[in-house]
Amino acid sequence: VRYRDRLYxxxxxxxxxxxxxxxxxxxxxxxxxxxxxxxxxxxxxxxGILDVDYGEEITGGREMWxxxxxxxEFRMWCYDQSQWKHLYDVGxxxxxxxxxxxxxxxWANGDGVWRSAGGGQPENxxxxxxxxxxxxxxxxxxxxxxDEEYRLYVGTVTVNGMTYTNCExxxxxxxxxxxxxxxxxxxxxxxxxxxxxxxxxxxxxxxGEVFAKGKHTDSTLISYDGASTVAIHSNFELAPVWxxxxxxxxxxxxxxxxxxxxxGVKLSARVVDRNLSVLTxxxxxxxxxxxx
Numbered sequence: 001v002r003y004r005d006r007l008y009x010x011x012x013x014x015x016x017x018x019x020x021x022x023x024x025x026x027x028x029x030x031x032x033x034x035x036x037x038x039x040x041x042x043x044x045x046x047x048g049i050l051d052v053d054y055g056e057e058i059t060g061g062r063e064m065w066x067x068x069x070x071x072x073e074f075r076m077w078c079y080d081q082s083q084w085k086h087l088y089d090v091g092x093x094x095x096x097x098x099x100x101x102x103x104x105x106x107w108a109n110g111d112g113v114w115r116s117a118g119g120g121q122p123e124n125x126x127x128x129x130x131x132x133x134x135x136x137x138x139x140x141x142x143x144x145x146x147d148e149e150y151r152l153y154v155g156t157v158t159v160n161g162m163t164y165t166n167c168e169x170x171x172x173x174x175x176x177x178x179x180x181x182x183x184x185x186x187x188x189x190x191x192x193x194x195x196x197x198x199x200x201x202x203x204x205x206x207x208g209e210v211f212a213k214g215k216h217t218d219s220t221l222i223s224y225d226g227a228s229t230v231a232i233h234s235n236f237e238l239a240p241v242w243x244x245x246x247x248x249x250x251x252x253x254x255x256x257x258x259x260x261x262x263x264g265v266k267l268s269a270r271v272v273d274r275n276l277s278v279l280t281x282x283x284x285x286x287x288x289x290x291x292x
Contacts, residue, residue: 060095093138262288
């Protein structure tokens with residue numbers, strides 16, 4: 001991690017020995033060169049080392065708000081080239097989930113997705129998607145930020161009886177809303193790419209290919225996965241329709257569905273039980289082939 005005029009190497013290995021709890025700081029840049037020291041704390045002219053608790057491995061770090069933030073899986077540390085201290089008991093499971101957008105730094109661990117504006121306890125914003133976090137493997141998660149969206153890849157997970165394959169969880173920062181997104185390919189890495197001033201999301205897959213994710217502002221809208229020609233579908237679920245007391249027999253005789261630009265949306269329904277969450281599988285109702 002680059003912070004101010006130095007380079008910081010986290011979770012070190014040198015001299016044929018691993019130091020997973022250690023940060024090594026370089027000397028300040030001088031004539032385009034840096035030097036390293038593995039003894040003592042950094043000084044104004046030399047490099048040095050900083051250690052977290054010896055029982056914890058460093059999992060990531062980032063420069064934000066003119067501070068260097070260091071994570072273990074369960075705790076969070078702060079360094080300003082003067083003070084080095086443990087601040088919060090909120091960790092990070094994978095350094096590739098640590099992203100920044102505007103005033104916020106966002107990351108993920110096994111307890112959710114966390115957001116901090118630099119002052120006070122970080123906020124857990126992962127409540128609406130916590131089942132995806134719990135069903136996944138947080139140490140394998142990764143993310144990027146494009147178009148003010150924090151896009152977290154959680155892989156294939158099963159939530160409430162439904163399997164989401166190669167699943168991404170986009171969090172829209174201005175509106176504080178979550179969505180789900182499935183891909184035809186299993187992704188292994190995300191990157192934000194500046195394409196002539198237009199920020200794009202690039203994705204590396206286990207198939208050995210790199211995908212450029214389409215945008216709604218593209219002159220040609222993409223409706224399928226360009227490599228495997230798998231159609232891109234979307235789905236959404238409305239809030240349950242509550243019919244009141246369940247000690248009475250009730251029936252729905254007719255449903256009228258109206259949509260603006262329905263694009264052939266297929267309608268399904270299921271019965272939900274408060275205790276079991278899902279009582280029946282989805283059953284098809286019909287398809288919208290016209291528009292208002």
